[in-house]
Amino acid sequence: xxxxxxHYLVVSAMLFVLGVAGVIVRRNLLVIYMSLELMLxxxxxxxxxxxxxxxxxxxxxxxxxxxxxxxxxxxVGLALIVAVYRRRHSVHAEDLRTLKL
Amino acid sequence: xxxxxxxxxxxxxxxxxxxLITLFTQxxxxxxxxxxIGAVVTAFILSxxxxxxxxxxxxxRESSAAWLSVGDFQVDFGLRFDPLSLxxxxxxxxxxxxxxxxxxxxxxxxRSLPRYFAGLSLFxxxxxxxxxxxxxxxxxxxxxxxxxxxxxxxxxxxxxxxxADAGKKAFITNRLxxxxxxxxxxxxxxSLGSLNFTVLQGNLAADPQALGTLATAAGLLIFCxxxxxxxxxxxxxxxxxxxxxxxxxxxxxxxxTMVAAGVFMLCRVSFLLNANALEVIAWIGGFTALLSAVIxxxxxxxxxxxxxxxxxxxxxxxxxxxxxxxxxxxYHLTTHAFFKALLFLGAxxxxxxxxxEQDIWKMGxxxxxxxxxxxxxxxxxxxxxxxxxxxxxxxxxxxxxQAAEHNLGLLIVGVVVAALTPFYMFRLLxxxxxxxxxxxxxxxxxxxxxxxxxxxxxxxxxxxxxxxxGIEQLYARQFPQHVEPEATFLQTLIGPFxxxxxxxxxxxxxxxxxxxAAWALxxxxxxxxxxxxxxxxxxxxxNRFYFDELYEATLIPLHDFLAAIAGWFDRWIIAxxxxxxxxxxxxxxxxxxxxxxxGNVQTYAFLFAMGVALVLYLVLK
Numbered sequence: 001x002x003x004x005x006x007h008y009l010v011v012s013a014m015l016f017v018l019g020v021a022g023v024i025v026r027r028n029l030l031v032i033y034m035s036l037e038l039m040l041x042x043x044x045x046x047x048x049x050x051x052x053x054x055x056x057x058x059x060x061x062x063x064x065x066x067x068x069x070x071x072x073x074x075x076v077g078l079a080l081i082v083a084v085y086r087r088r089h090s091v092h093a094e095d096l097r098t099l100k101l
Numbered sequence: 102x103x104x105x106x107x108x109x110x111x112x113x114x115x116x117x118x119x120x121l122i123t124l125f126t127q128x129x130x131x132x133x134x135x136x137x138i139g140a141v142v143t144a145f146i147l148s149x150x151x152x153x154x155x156x157x158x159x160x161x162r163e164s165s166a167a168w169l170s171v172g173d174f175q176v177d178f179g180l181r182f183d184p185l186s187l188x189x190x191x192x193x194x195x196x197x198x199x200x201x202x203x204x205x206x207x208x209x210x211x212r213s214l215p216r217y218f219a220g221l222s223l224f225x226x227x228x229x230x231x232x233x234x235x236x237x238x239x240x241x242x243x244x245x246x247x248x249x250x251x252x253x254x255x256x257x258x259x260x261x262x263x264x265a266d267a268g269k270k271a272f273i274t275n276r277l278x279x280x281x282x283x284x285x286x287x288x289x290x291x292s293l294g295s296l297n298f299t300v301l302q303g304n305l306a307a308d309p310q311a312l313g314t315l316a317t318a319a320g321l322l323i324f325c326x327x328x329x330x331x332x333x334x335x336x337x338x339x340x341x342x343x344x345x346x347x348x349x350x351x352x353x354x355x356x357x358t359m360v361a362a363g364v365f366m367l368c369r370v371s372f373l374l375n376a377n378a379l380e381v382i383a384w385i386g387g388f389t390a391l392l393s394a395v396i397x398x399x400x401x402x403x404x405x406x407x408x409x410x411x412x413x414x415x416x417x418x419x420x421x422x423x424x425x426x427x428x429x430x431x432y433h434l435t436t437h438a439f440f441k442a443l444l445f446l447g448a449x450x451x452x453x454x455x456x457x458e459q460d461i462w463k464m465g466x467x468x469x470x471x472x473x474x475x476x477x478x479x480x481x482x483x484x485x486x487x488x489x490x491x492x493x494x495x496x497x498x499x500x501x502x503q504a505a506e507h508n509l510g511l512l513i514v515g516v517v518v519a520a521l522t523p524f525y526m527f528r529l530l531x532x533x534x535x536x537x538x539x540x541x542x543x544x545x546x547x548x549x550x551x552x553x554x555x556x557x558x559x560x561x562x563x564x565x566x567x568x569x570x571g572i573e574q575l576y577a578r579q580f581p582q583h584v585e586p587e588a589t590f591l592q593t594l595i596g597p598f599x600x601x602x603x604x605x606x607x608x609x610x611x612x613x614x615x616x617x618a619a620w621a622l623x624x625x626x627x628x629x630x631x632x633x634x635x636x637x638x639x640x641x642x643x644n645r646f647y648f649d650e651l652y653e654a655t656l657i658p659l660h661d662f663l664a665a666i667a668g669w670f671d672r673w674i675i676a677x678x679x680x681x682x683x684x685x686x687x688x689x690x691x692x693x694x695x696x697x698x699x700g701n702v703q704t705y706a707f708l709f710a711m712g713v714a715l716v717l718y719l720v721l722k
Contacts, residue, residue, distance in 0.1 A: 024707045032703075097700035 008049035015042035029081050029091040033074075040070055105164040107151040108180050111194065112229050114140040114147075119222035122215050133215035137222045138201045144229070145194035152191060157184045157578060163235050163299065179235035181298065184579040185431065188572070189232040189365060192435055196357035196442050197225045199556040203446050204349040206553035207453060217257060217347065224250040224350075228358040232365065237286050237296035240366065244282070244326065248275045251359055255346040267345040274339040278329020285322030288315055289373065302372050312373075320378030323370060324385075331363025331415045334389040338648055340412055344404040348449030351404060355411040356442035364418045364434050368427040371580065383423025383507075387514040390416025392646070394521035398528070399629075399643045402459045403448050406529050410485060411441055413518060417500050420511060426503035431576040433496035436567040440484035440493060443560035447478040450553055451533065454546035461532045462628065465539040470546040473554045475534050477561040482530055484564040486523035487612050492567025494609070499573060501604035512604060520611035527619035536625060 015038055022035025044063045051059025085091050118140035122133045155161070165179025180186075201221060208214050227250050230243030249272070256268025290296050292312050293304050305312070312319055327333070332340035340360065344351055354360060367374070367382070374382065390413045397409030414437050421430035452459055454471055468475045484491035487498070497519065504512040538544040548554070598605045622630055632639040641647065697708075 020710050024703055024710065093703050094701060096702065 005049055005053045009046060012042045012046040012049065015039070015045065018042075027092050027094060029084070029093060032093065033077055033081065037070065037074070040066065103161075104151055104154040104159075105161055105180075105182075107147050107154075108164070108182070108190070108233060111144040111147045111151070111190065112180070112226070112233055114144045115222040115226040115229065119219045119226060122219040122222065127215045130214045133218050134205050137218035138198075138205060140222060141194060141201050141225055142198045144225075145191075145198045148187075148190045148194045152187055155182065157187060157575060159183075159187075165235055176238045177236060177297065178239060179297075180233040181235035184575055185365075185368060186232055188431070188435065188575055189361075190229065192438055193225070193228050193232055193357045196438050196560075197221075197228075197353065199559055200349050200353050200356075200442060200446070201225075203352075203449070203553050203556040204347075206550050207349050207449050208347060211347075213257075217254075220250055220253045220257065221350070221353070224254060224353060224358060226250075228362065231362050235297060235299070237289070237298075237301075240369075241279075241283065241286060244330070244362065244366075245279065247330070247359055247362055248272055248279070251275075251343070251354060254350040254354075255343045257346055257350065261345065264345040267339075267342040271339040271343050274336050275329040278325045278327070278336050281322045281325025282327075282329075285319050285325065288312075288319040288322060292319070298369065301370075305372060312375075316373075316375045317377040320374040321381060323373065324367065324378065324382050327363030327367050327419070328385070329363070330366075331360050331419060332389075332412055333363070333385050333416065333419055334392060335648075337389060337393065337412055338645075338652065341405050341408040341645070344402070344408050348404065348445060348452055351408070352442045352445030352449070355408070355445060356438040360411060360415055361434050361438065364415065364422065364430055367419065367422045368431055368580075371422060371427045374422075379423045379425060381423070383420050383511055386416045386419030386421070386423055387511045388416070389413070390420060390518045391514050391521075392416075394518045394525065396645050397525040398521065399632075399639050400525075401461055401629075403451065403461050403464075403529065403533060404445070404459055406461070406525055407441070407444055407448055410444075410522065410525065411437075413522065414441070414485070417497065417515065417518070420515070421500040421503055424500075424503045424507045424511065426500065426507075427580045428573060428576045429496065429499035429503050431579075432499055432573045433493075435572050435576075436484065436492035436496040436564070439560055439567050440481040440491075440564040443477060443481040443557060443564055444485065446553070446557055446560065447474050447481060450474040450549040450557065451478075451546075453549055453553075455542045458540070458542050461529055463540040464533040464543045465536045466534075466543060467538075467546055468534045470543075471534075471548050473548060473557060477557040478534070479530065480561040480564050482523075482526045484567070486526055486616065487519055487608060488523075488616075489609070490565075490568065492564055495568035495573070498601075498605050498608055501608045502601040505601060505604045512607075516604075516607050516611045519608045520615040523612050523615035524619045527616055528623045531619065531623040 019035045019037075019039030019042060022038065023032050026032050026035065044066055047059040047063050047066075051057060051063075081091060084096070088095060090096075115137075118136045121136055126133045126136065159182045162183060163179050163181050165177040168176050168178040170176070201218075204217070204221065208217055211217060224247065227243050227246035231240055231247065234240035234243060252268045252272040255271050256265050258264045259268070286296065289301070289312075292315060293301055295301055295304060329336045340355075343354060346354070393409045393412035393416065397406055397413065400406045400409060414433065418430040418433050418437070421427070421433065450471065451464065451467060451474060454467070454474075455464060458464070480491070484493035487494045489495075501512060501515050501519070504515050632643075644650070
C-alpha cells in the first residue's frame with residue numbers, strides 16, 4: 001500500500017479536530033493552549049504534505065515561518081497565562097468571564 | 102446704476118429697518134421710530150424717483166435673479182414693473198409713510214413702541230413684496246408674511262385676551278383661505294408649467310384651453326386666498342375683530358395693505374379667471390358688500406363701523422373684478438386706500454381725545470373740540486359715501502357702470518349698498534361729532550398734536566382730488582379695457598353722468614337717500630332709535646347675524662373633531678406604532694441576543710467553530 005496525499009490530509013484533519021475539541025472542552029488554559037498548538041501543527045502537516053505532492057517547496061518554506069511565529073507566540077502566550085495566574089490565582093477558563101457585562 | 106436697482110432698495114429698506122430695530126434699538130424709542138419712519142419715507146421718495154425715471158410703462162418689465170431650481174422647476178426672485186405694480190408701489194409706500202408718521206404721535210406713550218415699529222416695517226416690507234412679485238411662489242411667500250406680520254400687529258397688546266384672540270383669529274382664518282390658494286397654485290403650475298406671471302399669461306394666450314376643465318376650479322381656489330386676505334364672505338369674520346390692534350395698524354390693514362392684497366392679487370391674475378369663476382366671485386363680492394353694510398348700521402364701536410364699511414367696500418372691489426373689471430376694482434382700491442386710511446386715522450385721533458373710549462354713543466359734540474379731525478373726517482365720509490366731486494364717487498361709479506354693463510342683479514345690490522353706506526357713515530358722524538357731549542370725556546376732548554393732524558390733511562386732500570388725477574386711466578393701461586381720456590377738468594367732473602347716466606344717477610340718488618335718512622334719524626338722537634323700530638332685525642345686525650356663534654357651533658367642533666382624529670393618528674399610529682414599534686422591536690431582539698454573551702471564551706470558540714463548519718459545509722457542498 002502506497003501512502004498518498006489523502007492519508008496525510010486525514011491525519012492532519014484528525015489532529016485539527018482533536019485540537020478544536022481540546023480548545024472547546026478542556027478547562028485549563030495551558031491545555032487549551034497546547035490544543036491550539038496542535039491545530040497549528042495540523043495545518044503545518046497539511047502544508048508539508050501538499051508541498052511534497054505538488055513538487056513545490058513554497059509550502060515547506062511557509063511552514064518554517066509558521067514554526068517561527070508559533071515559537072514567538074508561545075513565549076507571549078505563556079507569559080500572559082502566567083500573568084493571569086498571578087492576578088487571579090486561577091488558570092481555568094470558566095473563571096475568566098470579565099468579557100460579560 | 103440702472104434704475105432697476107431702486108425698487109430692490111425700496112423693497113428691502115423696511116426689512117432692514119425691522120431687523121435693525123429688533124436686534125439693536127429695542128431700548129431706544131426715538132431711534133426705532135426714526136429708523137422705521139425714515140425707511141418707509143425714503144422708500145416712498147425712491148419709488149417716486151423710479152417712476153419719474155422709467156415712466157408708467159418701463160422698458161424693462163422684470164428684474165430677477167435665479168433663486169432655486171429643482172429639476173425642471175425653476176423659481177426666480179424677481180420684481181415686476183408694470184402700471185399695476187408701480188401704482189401700488191406708490192400707493193403702499195405713500196399711505197404707509199403717512200401712517201408711520203401718524204403712529205409716532207399716536208403710540209408715543211406705549212412702552213413697546215420699538216416692537217410696534219418693527220412690526221409696522223415688516224408689514225410694509227411684506228406688502229411691497231406682494232406688490233412687486235413677479236411669480237406666484239414669491240407672491241405666496243410674501244402673502245404669508247403679511248399674515249404673520251398682521252398677527253404680530255393685531256395682537257400687539259397681547260396682554261389683552263381679546264387682542265391675542267383677534268390676532269389668532271385673523272391668522273387662522275387667513276390660513277384657511279391660503280390652503281385653497283396653495284392648491285390653486287399647484288393646479289396652475291401642473292397644467293401651465295410655470296408660475297411666472299408673464300410666462301403664465303403667454304402660455305394661456307397661446308392655448309386658452311390649457312387649463313381645460315380645471316379652469317373654474319383653479320380660479321376659485323386662487324380666489325380662496327383673496328377671500329381670506331380681503332375678508333370676503335364666508336371668511337369675513339376676522340376683519341372686525343382685527344380692530345383690537347392699535348388704530349394706525351387698522352388703518353394700514355384696511356387701507357393700502359393686507360385687505361388690498363386680495364383684490365390686488367385677483368387683478369394681477371385676472372387673466373387666469375374664466376367666466377364661471379368670475380360669476381361666483383362677483384356674487385360673493387356683492388353679497389359681502391350688502392351683508393357687511395347691513396351689519397355696519399347697528400354697530401356702536403367707531404372702529405367696528407369703519408371695519409364693516411371696509412368689508413363692504415372690499416365687496417365692491419371683488420364684485421368689480423368678478424364683473425370683468427379689474428380697472429374699476431383697482432381704481433376703487435386706490436381711492437378707498439386714501440379715504441379709509443383718513444377715516445381710521447381720524448377715528449384714532451378721536452379715540453386719543455376720548456382717552457380710548459370707542460363707543461360713539463359716549464362721544465357727541467366733538468365738532469367744536471376737534472375741528473381739524475372733524476373736517477377731514479367729513480371729507481373722508483363724503484368720499485366713502487360716493488358724493489361728487491369726492492374721489493369715492495368716481496371709483497364707485499365706475500364699478501356700478503361695470504355692473505350695469507354685465508349684471509343687472511349686481512347693479513341693484515351695488516345701489517342698495519350705496520344707499521346703506523352714507524346711512525351708517527352719517528349715523529357715525531352725527532352721533533360722534535354733532536349734538537351735545539354725551540360723556541365727560543367728550544366734554545373735555547382736546548385736538549391731537551400736529552404730527553397726527555398733518556397726515557389727516559394730506560389724506561383728506563387726496564380723498565378729495567382722487568377722482569381727477571388720472572388713476573383710472575393709469576390702471577386702464579394695464580388691463581385691456583377702454584377708458585375715455587377726459588380732455589378737461591369739467592368733463593372729468595361730469596364724466597360719469599354723460600357716459601353711463603343710469604348707474605351714476607341711481608348711485609347718487611341712493612347715496613342722498615341714505616344720507617337724508619341718517620340725518621333724519623340721528624341728527625338729534627341721544628340713543629339709537631333703530632332697535633325699537635326694527636326689533637329682532639336690529640338685534641341680529643348688532644350681533645353680526647351670529648356668524649361668529651354659527652362658526653363656533655359648527656366649524657369649531659368640526660375642526661376639533663378633525664384635530665382629534667389627527668391627534669389620535671399621530672399618537673397611536675405614528676408615535677405608537679411606527680416610532681415606538683421600531684424601538685420596541687429592536688430592544689426585544691437586543692434582549693434576546695444579550696443571552697448569547699456569556700463571557701466564556703470557550704463558548705465563543707465553540708460558536709466560532711460551528712460557524713466555520715457551517716460555512717465550510719455551505720461552500721463545499
